[in-house]
Amino acid sequence: MAQRVLVINGPNLNRLGSREPEIYGTLSYSDLTSAVLEKALELGLEADIRQSNSESEIIDWLHLAAESKLPVIMNPAAFTHYSYAIADACAMLVEPLIEVHISNPGAREEFRHHSVVTPSATGVIAGFGVDSYLLALHALSRLLLSKA
Ligand code: DQA
Numbered sequence: 209m210a211q212r213v214l215v216i217n218g219p220n221l222n223r224l225g226s227r228e229p230e231i232y233g234t235l236s237y238s239d240l241t242s243a244v245l246e247k248a249l250e251l252g253l254e255a256d257i258r259q260s261n262s263e264s265e266i267i268d269w270l271h272l273a274a275e276s277k278l279p280v281i282m283n284p285a286a287f288t289h290y291s292y293a294i295a296d297a298c299a300m301l302v303e304p305l306i307e308v309h310i311s312n313p314g315a316r317e318e319f320r321h322h323s324v325v326t327p328s329a330t331g332v333i334a335g336f337g338v339d340s341y342l343l344a345l346h347a348l349s350r351l352l353l354s355k356a
Pocket of ligand 1: 219220221283284285286287288308309310311312313320
């Protein structure tokens with residue numbers, strides 16, 4: 209059976225395609241989900257992709273991942289920079305957590321330079337557009353193989 213992975217997307221990512229295309233590109237959120245599903249399938253993973261603008265919903269999904277021992281690929285979007293509640297939920301995860309960003313926050317405004325999620329992340333992939341998610345799936349599949 210394919211290993212399930214939760215792919216969690218934070219606020220405003222549902223607006224991909226129309227949201228600041230010069231920064232986030234022109235692919236839509238539905239293009240993103242199709243690319244992730246396809247790559248996951250290719251790697252023998254089952255991607256359960258979710259997006260929310262609500263901090264509490266994201267925290268509930270992280271609790272589910274902790275309880276069900278699921279690996280997580282997450283783009284926490286703006287919550288990356290200030291949500292201690294999401295950071296605390298990430299600290300409870302028992303399987304790998306890969307933090308992804310479409311842009312490279314380190315090369316942008318000062319407030320984006322700090323991530324409260326990174327201390328709980330296995331690794332961070334940022335700056336490769338939608339490919340950041342595909343690279344994260346690759347990294348996760350290699351991690352899971354090395355642990356099997
Ligand atoms: C982002 C970077 C964040 O700083 C920003 O708030 C986002 C998207 C990215 O994917 O590049 O919403 O996480």
